[in-house]
Amino acid sequence: MLPLALSGLAISFAGLAEPVLTIDRLTLPAGGRLAVTGASGSGKSTFVNLVSGLERPDSGVIRWQDTDITTLSESRRDRWRAANVGLVMQDFHLFAGLAAVDNVLLPARLAHAATAEVKARALALLSRVGLPRPGQSVETMSRGEMQRVAVARALLRRPGVIIADEPTASLDAEAGAEVGRLLIELAEQEGATLIVISHDERLTERLDRRIRLAAGRIVADTAPEASS
Amino acid sequence: MIRFVLADLRRLWAVSLVIVLLVALATALGVAVTLQERALRLGSARAADKFDLIVGAPGSETQLVLSSVFLQPAALPLMPGEVLTKLAADPRVAWAAPIGFGDNFQGFPIVGTTTALVSGTTAGFTEGRMFALEGEAVVGSGVDLPLGAEVKPMHGAAGEGGETHADSTYTVVGKVQPTGTAWDRAILVPIQAVWHIHGLGEEHEDEAHEAEEHHDEAGEEEHHHHGRIDADAPLVEDFDHDVPGLPAVLVKPKTIADAYKLRQEYRADGATRAIFPAEVLTSLYATLGDARTVLMYVAYGAQALVAAALMLIAVIHVAQRRRQIGALRAFGAPRLAVFGIVWLELLLLVAIGVGAGFGVGYGAAEFMAGLFTAQSGVRLPVEFTAADGVLAVTFLIVAALMAALPAALAYRQSPVEALRG
Numbered sequence: 053m054l055p056l057a058l059s060g061l062a063i064s065f066a067g068l069a070e071p072v073l074t075i076d077r078l079t080l081p082a083g084g085r086l087a088v089t090g091a092s093g094s095g096k097s098t099f100v101n102l103v104s105g106l107e108r109p110d111s112g113v114i115r116w117q118d119t120d121i122t123t124l125s126e127s128r129r130d131r132w133r134a135a136n137v138g139l140v141m142q143d144f145h146l147f148a149g150l151a152a153v154d155n156v157l158l159p160a161r162l163a164h165a166a167t168a169e170v171k172a173r174a175l176a177l178l179s180r181v182g183l184p185r186p187g188q189s190v191e192t193m194s195r196g197e198m199q200r201v202a203v204a205r206a207l208l209r210r211p212g213v214i215i216a217d218e219p220t221a222s223l224d225a226e227a228g229a230e231v232g233r234l235l236i237e238l239a240e241q242e243g244a245t246l247i248v249i250s251h252d253e254r255l256t257e258r259l260d261r262r263i264r265l266a267a268g269r270i271v272a273d274t275a276p277e278a279s280s
Numbered sequence: 281m282i283r284f285v286l287a288d289l290r291r292l293w294a295v296s297l298v299i300v301l302l303v304a305l306a307t308a309l310g311v312a313v314t315l316q317e318r319a320l321r322l323g324s325a326r327a328a329d330k331f332d333l334i335v336g337a338p339g340s341e342t343q344l345v346l347s348s349v350f351l352q353p354a355a356l357p358l359m360p361g362e363v364l365t366k367l368a369a370d371p372r373v374a375w376a377a378p379i380g381f382g383d384n385f386q387g388f389p390i391v392g393t394t395t396a397l398v399s400g401t402t403a404g405f406t407e408g409r410m411f412a413l414e415g416e417a418v419v420g421s422g423v424d425l426p427l428g429a430e431v432k433p434m435h436g437a438a439g440e441g442g443e444t445h446a447d448s449t450y451t452v453v454g455k456v457q458p459t460g461t462a463w464d465r466a467i468l469v470p471i472q473a474v475w476h477i478h479g480l481g482e483e484h485e486d487e488a489h490e491a492e493e494h495h496d497e498a499g500e501e502e503h504h505h506h507g508r509i510d511a512d513a514p515l516v517e518d519f520d521h522d523v524p525g526l527p528a529v530l531v532k533p534k535t536i537a538d539a540y541k542l543r544q545e546y547r548a549d550g551a552t553r554a555i556f557p558a559e560v561l562t563s564l565y566a567t568l569g570d571a572r573t574v575l576m577y578v579a580y581g582a583q584a585l586v587a588a589a590l591m592l593i594a595v596i597h598v599a600q601r602r603r604q605i606g607a608l609r610a611f612g613a614p615r616l617a618v619f620g621i622v623w624l625e626l627l628l629l630v631a632i633g634v635g636a637g638f639g640v641g642y643g644a645a646e647f648m649a650g651l652f653t654a655q656s657g658v659r660l661p662v663e664f665t666a667a668d669g670v671l672a673v674t675f676l677i678v679a680a681l682m683a684a685l686p687a688a689l690a691y692r693q694s695p696v697e698a699l700r701g
Contacts, residue, residue: 106696134613147288159612159613162612
């Protein structure tokens, strides 16, 4: 369970005059549930990339508990992310040709972190997200089932934070509701901080706090003062 | 990682197959050339193994070897028959046997010789026995004739306006063990029969004149000299008088020192020449080696092209997999793991290709060797040596180095940009 503290964050892309994202200050307590909304191009994806350590800001601090990930090298950010962040993305990014359980285990295996305990946990998580056949090949699954595999994968290494980028956008309403419910339940159960980027109101309204981005700035926050 | 690599290759089976095929064909080309050249060298050396010293009339040494060891039809100049008389009586000679060619039957060369040569160059009979009468013949293992078959000699090659000696017939009485040489395709008959068919020897013709005529007119021997064999005449193999002109005599010296002395002696006198076939072959190998070098450069060129094509495919492939690679990184795969996956996939494909290429190259060399054997009788041993292992390892090392480039591209790729795409 990791608390987040952002300050003085700014990032620009070459060729664009305006910064893509500017956040003066944002904090989220450990175990907090944050929804980030906004139109496309508002900086939502950049937000995900920054807080997950995929990208480094031009300036500012991104502190997860005691670690300012902006000071880490790319390889160390990779390691930090592998150990602390569970990512769920709109496009699932499952690997065809591998069984569900192998997909869940793949990042851990590639990082040489797939112990017997981790393998047992992979099976337990698949069963928890309602997939009784861990050996099923992912390309034979429905989109809802695929995203549930991705949720299990995100939770495998007991991350301190779960970051979901439009987790329900490519699912039908029913499957989306199921995935949303699982994310919230599991984050609570596992004691993980949860950040969901989504424009799916049925999902975002179930989270404690919602911020809205427009043109790279926070333009609305359901709890502007409570956080600081 | 291996499991992921295998799943990935299965998913990309079409591209993988193309890469494997490209590598396999380029490898096979080089392997086939190497194996084939080696087989030719070994095969011809083995074929010449039993031919210690050959004495013939002055002329091309290469042609003398090709005609006597490999039974390649050609018109050889003749030397006086006394040479054989002298050699047969020489104390340094274990045995000396005439080799008389010119006739054939169904494409198999008919070679007139002696029992000494048949016993001296073969490992005995698979069936039947040695010829004992003038009208009997012994066939090589590659001659498709049963015992008792009748052989009607034909002069010159069939299809080239050859002519049969209609009234002369040999009967096959024995078949010798395979030797892996051109002589496996030969029909061996008593030399006296060959002389009689061509009207030589017993007619007491002027040998010098005869030799001269043969010398000039080569293969197109004069038709008016035809005689016939006396099928039931006993063998005469003393060669102590009135021996007709001969194209070649195979000499088995008693010792190596004798061999060198004999060669010296029969080379010096101007009327004959004496050669060690092994030595002549050595110079032929040099030519063969040059041809091999040229072919190897062609193979290297093909391999370089394939390598370049592979690099292209690999780089495009990495570009196409940006999202997948980016996702791997995003989900926590270390950069080195990403490098390893791309590197291992390429290396695995190349390794499979190289392995298949060695198989295909071997198969092709075997196939060509088979064709060659069917045509010439010379068995070509297609075999790998340690040098081929070195070649395979070299291929793999080069592939490992080359695969590092796309792998490094994947390693350096930013996951964010990849996922954004």
